[in-house]
Amino acid sequence: MESITALELQSDMYREAVAQFDRVAEVMHLDENIRERLRTPQRALIVTFPFRRDEYSEVDTLFGYRVQHVLTMGPTKGGIRFAPDVGLGEVSALAMLMTWKTAIVGLPFGGAKGGVRVDPLALSRAEKQRVTRRYTVEVINFIGPDRDIPAPDMGTDEQTMAWIMDTYSQHVGHAEPAVVTGKPPALGGSVARREATGRGVVSLIPPAALHLSMDLQGARVAVQGFGNVGRYAAIAAAELGCSVVAVSDVKGGIYNPDGLEIGKVAKWVDTHGYLEGFPGADPISNEELITLPCEILIPAAVAGVIHKDNADQVQAKIIAEGANGPTTMEADAILGERGVFIIPDVLANAGGVTVSYFEWVQDLQNYFWSENEIVARLREIMGRAFDEVLAISLKEKVDMRTAAMIKGVRRVAEAKLVRGVYP
Ligand code: GLU
DSSP: OOOOOOGGGOSHHHHHHHHHHHHHHHHTTOOHHHHHHHTSOSEEEEEEEEEEOSSTTOEEEEEEEEEEOOOSSSSEEEEEEEETTOOHHHHHHHHHHHHHHHHHTTOSOEEEEEEEESOGGGOOHHHHHHHHHHHHHHTTTTOBTTTEEEEEOTTOOHHHHHHHHHHHHHHHTSOOGGGOSSOOGGGTOOTTHHHHHHHHHHHTHHHHHHHTTOOOTTOEEEEEOOSTTHHHHHHHHHHTTOEEEEEEETTEEEEOTTOOOHHHHHHHHHHHSSSTTOTTSEEEOHHHHHTSSOSEEEEOSOTTOBOTTTGGGOOOSEEEOOSSSOBOHHHHHHHHHTTOEEEOHHHHTHHHHHHHHHHHHHHHHTOOOOHHHHHHHHHHHHHHHHHHHHHHHHHHTOOHHHHHHHHHHHHHHHHHHHHOOOO
């Protein structure tokens, strides 16, 4: 069958997401019709809107996106990112990844993603609030608690979600906390959501180490990123008894081969804004961090940081992908040949959307769970998903990424087949 090429969606990231899906579809002999259907998102919205800078004289036109990949199993779910280079192709690729991610951990959602092409670091708080509220109004008929539920992603946070919730609620005439997740707890946000992605990533390191017969006590960990994911991954890794030797942020990283005191690092960032200048560690670049001597590497920042030019220098035995798409397909092949065990993004960072799901359920029921309950359920879901993916990987003799994708695609395909074609 001739495959549809959606010219509108073309970008490196989208091409890569489709190529990855095609490879998996081939391995699992996926029905051709389903395959064709899943290559493109069901809905994609592009909006443009005026944005007034703090200096009243300047009004920019900004581009915003919201893409819903699969609407078969329930509402769609996925974050909203603010980044200077975000586009329809990237957002579509990430929406597709969200479909596999939610299916791998068994949540009743399809994948979505949104974005605004703007540099969040160049915005004042008031500017960020205006961008968020106007973007929300532009996509307001597209989202909703039973339609599509946004969450934080790169460049957005709890405060951004609070502004979306407020804007949406003002327009529908009543408070509607379930329209977004990752909100502050005072607005119906879930306890333990902020830490969920980082904790989830690290919760899969012990079963991976067990599989590889590797001792974790004192194992060296390098974490790229110190935001919502990296920070809590570093804390959780230290709690496991590992030695976190390096962390980084947008400006660069810090390295101490004897281990960093993560509590002190976190305090430093809270006071100074960046890792830069942290005493008792050497400055390193984000590129250097990837190839440091360590047993475990957690890329928890941006996409494409492990690529064909540095994959053969990675020294870690386990890579746990906290970020979305940190390893390119070419790097994946090189690492696979070298026997590096990768816990892929769609599995490793699914803890975030899992606790988002808990938050949505709690908001709909107006009944809130304890932190212990949330953490226990998160661990159970992540642990089970890991075991099932590892079992597929061993049975089908494929790497963990392919195995995870097989699990996700299988579930979506099954749902599509039983719903049938309308009309
Ligand atoms: N943006 C996060 C992700 O990529 C979270 C999505 C959500 O919680 O809905 O998984």
